[in-house]
Amino acid sequence: MSFLEIKNITKRFGQQTVLSNINMNIEQGELVCILGPSGCGKTTLLRIIAGLETADSGQIFIDSRDSTFLPSSKRNFGIVFQSYALFPNMTVMENILFGLKQKKEMTSAERKKKALDMLNLVDLCEHQNKYPRQLSGGQQQRTAIARAIALSPSYLLLDEPLSALDAKVRAKLRTEIRALQRKIGITTIMVTHDQEEALTMADRIIVMNNAVIEQIANPHTIYNYPASRFVADFIGTMNFYNEGEAMRGIRPEKIKVVEHWEPHDIKALVKELEFKGAFTRIHSHIPKENSEFFIDLPSERVENMKLQRDTMLFLQIPEEHAVRYSV
Amino acid sequence: MAIIYSIKRNFVRFNTAQFCVLLFILAIFTISFVFPLGTLFSKAFTGENGAFAGFANYKSYFGNPSLSVSVWNTIDISLVTTIFSTAFGFLYAYAITRTKILGKSFFKYVALVPIFIPTVVHALGLVYIFGRQGVITRLGFDIELYGRNGIIISEIIYTFPQAFLLFLVALEYVDGRLYEACEVMGVKPLRQFLHVTLPEMKYTVVNTIFVCFTLAFTDFGAPKVIGGNYNVLATDIYKQIAGQFNMNMGAVVGTLLLIPAIISFITGRFVSNKNTSTLNSKTIPLTISKNPVRDATFFLFCGFIATFFILLIISLFIGAFTTYYPYDLNLTLKHFIFNQSKGGIGCFFNSVLMSVASAVLGSIFVFVYSYMMEKAEGFGILTKYGKLLSLLPLAVPGMVIGVSFIFFFNSESNPLHFIYGTIIILVLSNIIHYFSVPYLTATGALKKLDREFEMVAESMNIPCWQTFFRVSVPLSTHAIAEIAMYFFVNSMVTVSAIVFLYSANFKIAAIAITHMEEAGDISQAAAMSLLILLVNVAVRMLYHIIKEKS
Known part of the structure; x- marks a missing residue:
């Protein structure tokens, strides 16, 4: 059996359904990202898993035990919020000890040692006597994680844990959190609206939209074979086109640009060149389909080809990379 | 199924401890606010025999011209007071926020002085200046203090600080970009004032008008001391209850006293719903332009008001420290040896004791109350009931609370009868009377605390009371200190509710001052007033120290 099983969870706020018949399983030790646009119900789902909110119907099994009506304090999880919610009147050390003090079976020396171990794990030992406001955003984030795992919870919930940080720190923390999670092997559920975060960190991604799950799969499958038009559009960029009755999709970087026209090649006109550093995104117009295509090419190649507005391009769509959708 | x-799901997040606390505080509030007010209304609509009388009491009240004249008198003085206080309050606050006058912080503190002394003392100061032996009167200007004029000036002194504070807050929070945009577009200062400043002040102006009107409408101290033969509702209710023991007529006047506050309460809710704050993190402070003429004018205006207030205080000093003003100006301390018949120095200590108790118990009650309203989840209708009650005391003047308390707690059949005539009922009336403003302070502070603190604590299996004491309370020390100070200062100066509830064995200072003034011991009254002023200013300074530290 899976570590966490969610069965037929439904939740309404007044007239609005925020979760509609949600089913999923999460395995011991994996890191799962719940990804979706704001308002898709992902945060409510996390809060239901945490016991901070109750569902209107459905069941939750944690470690094979029906936990649907288990109060949050008995669920044995750790949680990190976007705001970190570090107690501002306590030092880093005190923040971590605050929870540990509930463990009556530990002596105070043991608690202190445990807290220091946690701080070592997130590399914050030297900051233990500082107050949260004296720390950088990334350090606060790591303190919150140390606090969450200090009580040896059986699973960890992360609610948009990186959204408040700037891009550089975010990228660094992604790897750090992932490494830490692997090291202690804790089952982790993370809610995010950032597709890049989900792709780089997760073992599996659950894509949600409008109160339902669109797709559950590993990052590669999600990216290469998005199950619905929504998933394709939400994660990365997808060009859509019709082929007979079918709707097809192709990622911008999978489109081949050839120098010489051959039959079956698609003619496209360059409309705009969007320089993105290593590669350049070409906004093009397909007269035959009367639609717009994005094409990503290495910037070097774009320069060599001396592409300009209104240059004619010849495109090939490799069959193995084209995704088929039922309309 | x-x-x-x-x-089952309703019980998952049900917290029994929180539920008990919530029931407890709501029970206290209901017993000491809803029930007494209910008794007041039932008395107003029943005859002396206890039978339902419909509007008969009101008919006989308005049928008696010697009684109903008070209604018009009260409206008259309240209107005049409101006009002056609102105008003065606005100009004074404008001077401090929007001009470059010198001595701003001096002016700011002087304007607050009246808050620290009972309204009877404002009247007392006026007696020293404009009374029969007053400084100005002896110079040949008799303003006929006793009666309408005296009441109006007193009420202006009483309500001015409130008006000033309301405008100060409103004028301080301004988006400088609006005025920069005006400058760029070449809009003249007068048009800026009419089209930018005033529209932003709409809500505050309405609010201030109501606050001043209600305060003047229900004040008891000043008309009691220098009202002469000019009757107002607040003195009438006292005469009906304490003089003639006509409880039903007293209740009628009590309900009349509620009217302006209720109107202002309803309008306030109506207006504030439409008042959307335009402040955000991009707001930039205002840069005040140079304008010597404007600054000089406002300086003179503020100087005039401040001088007047200082004069009031100086006159108290002269009265308290000279042998027999104005005939014998030798310095003496004998007025600080208070007549035992008026309660002696003991009533000052009683006041301090009562105010400390009100501050401590009031702060605890208000903070726990706000906490339950803000942070406890899942109690639906109880929380709604609590929130509804929380602001109602704003609409109930002290006199009405005092009268309702008599009706309710003085009834032999009430099991709580034993608190009648003790310090407990005084403290309870103070807590209820001054509940709403501290409640708003506490709620504001708690709203600023991250909701996620509670959730994190819950996930760590920390009991809610520990989160309350270790997180919510320490993070709200500033607000709690402000609440305690508010309760203390107001309890020191209040007369209105207390005048019905104190007993001869537990007299308090503000009441003693009233009696001293009536008996003509105005030097002792001045001495006692200075003691109140002293302790209130000390408490205010203590609050500043705590605020600086946190």
């Missing part, structure tokens, strides 16, 4: 599911 579905029913069992829904019952």
